[in-house]
Amino acid sequence: MDILKITTVEMHTAGEPLRIVTSGLPVIAGNTILEKIRYLRENHDDIRKLIMLEPRGHSDMFGVYLIDADIPGAEFGCIFIHNEGYSTMCGHAVISLGRYAIDYGIIQQPTSPETRVLMQCPCGPVEAFVEYKDGRTGNVRFKSVPSFLYMKDVSVELPDIGEVFVDICYGGAFYAFIEDYKLGMSLKTSSVKDLTNGAAMITESLKKSLKLTHPDSSDLAFLYGTIIVNSLEEDEMATLCVFADRQVDRSPCGSGCSARMAQLFSKGLVKINEARTIRGAVGSKFVARVVEQTKYGHHDAVIVEVSGKGHYLGKSVFTNEDDDVIGKGFLLR
Numbered sequence: 001m002d003i004l005k006i007t008t009v010e011m012h013t014a015g016e017p018l019r020i021v022t023s024g025l026p027v028i029a030g031n032t033i034l035e036k037i038r039y040l041r042e043n044h045d046d047i048r049k050l051i052m053l054e055p056r057g058h059s060d061m062f063g064v065y066l067i068d069a070d071i072p073g074a075e076f077g078c079i080f081i082h083n084e085g086y087s088t089m090c091g092h093a094v095i096s097l098g099r100y101a102i103d104y105g106i107i108q109q110p111t112s113p114e115t116r117v118l119m120q121c122p123c124g125p126v127e128a129f130v131e132y133k134d135g136r137t138g139n140v141r142f143k144s145v146p147s148f149l150y151m152k153d154v155s156v157e158l159p160d161i162g163e164v165f166v167d168i169c170y171g172g173a174f175y176a177f178i179e180d181y182k183l184g185m186s187l188k189t190s191s192v193k194d195l196t197n198g199a200a201m202i203t204e205s206l207k208k209s210l211k212l213t214h215p216d217s218s219d220l221a222f223l224y225g226t227i228i229v230n231s232l233e234e235d236e237m238a239t240l241c242v243f244a245d246r247q248v249d250r251s252p253c254g255s256g257c258s259a260r261m262a263q264l265f266s267k268g269l270v271k272i273n274e275a276r277t278i279r280g281a282v283g284s285k286f287v288a289r290v291v292e293q294t295k296y297g298h299h300d301a302v303i304v305e306v307s308g309k310g311h312y313l314g315k316s317v318f319t320n321e322d323d324d325v326i327g328k329g330f331l332l333r
């Protein structure tokens with residue numbers, strides 16, 4: 001590996017980390033963002049492991065490579081990385097990146113009270129609006145790609161629990177959704193370890209039995225994770241997203257909020273423009289609302305707007321010595 005130095009800006013959105021790589025990447029071959037992801041997976045997955053896994057990261061680390069966009073109007077493209085590979089959408093990253101794009105001069109003439117930043121995510125264009133006042137960036141709201149309920153009441157057989165039913169929904173990534181009580185658990189009182197195991201069992205089982213299709217590309221047609229939600233009878237919506245290799249989102253999961261709102265809308269449980277606050281694993285919140293109805297392929301879909309705020313944590317300079325094999329990345333659980 002001929003990596004000498006990788007520099008990053010470190011942020012978090014609602015507790016979920018975002019390691020933004022600012023220099024040190026090789027030339028990434030490919031004409032489209034999806035081709036670039038394939039190229040990275042096949043040729044430079046060592047870089048992802050180096051900065052996501054231990055000892056520089058951990059099993060729940062998340063990051064992004066910024067690339068030139070290949071669609072008109074987008075300021076940049078985002079290649080999201082995590083403990084297992086590359087994701088198709090990441091709302092918490094978009095929220096932090098909205099601030100970063102202005103604060104680090106990608107957008108040179110920001111406007112008040114909001115600046116529009118169009119980002120190309122692997123799932124498609126995502127439009128962010130960044131609060132900007134007196135030279136300072138603030139909250140970010142984004143409108144994601146069309147989100148939809150893909151399949152309802154899919155049966156999953158779980159060891160020790162038995163048969164449960166999940167809905168599969170898309171919000172730039174595919175998730176299985178299940179209420180906590182159906183697993184005999186509670187988002188309020190069960191341990192994160194038990195919830196994670198329950199969610200991961202669902203994802204693993206569905207990956208073996210369910211073939212997903214996506215209107216645009218087979219590269220986007222895979223189950224990213226399972227989201228455990230609370231009952232709608234509770235005062236506030238709550239969620240815990242377990243994605244990639246048992247990675248636990250600290251935030252309420254932006255793409256999961258889009259998918260959840262699409263699920264609720266298609267069942268008549270939220271109305272257009274009705275704002276819902278969604279609490280994540282560490283108590284932080286996003287606000288989401290359906291803003292438009294649309295079609296995506298043959299799916300009845302909606303555009304969901306999600307808002308939250310990202311914060312800066314610092315900067316890193318990562319190196320790797322030639323004789324440091326362990327330092328190339330590992331996970332201990």
Ligand SMILES: O=C(O)[C@H]1NCC[C@@H]1O
Binds near residue numbers: 093243249251253255
């Ligand atoms: O906010 C989101 O959409 C993301 N957070 C980590 C997992 C998802 O990609």
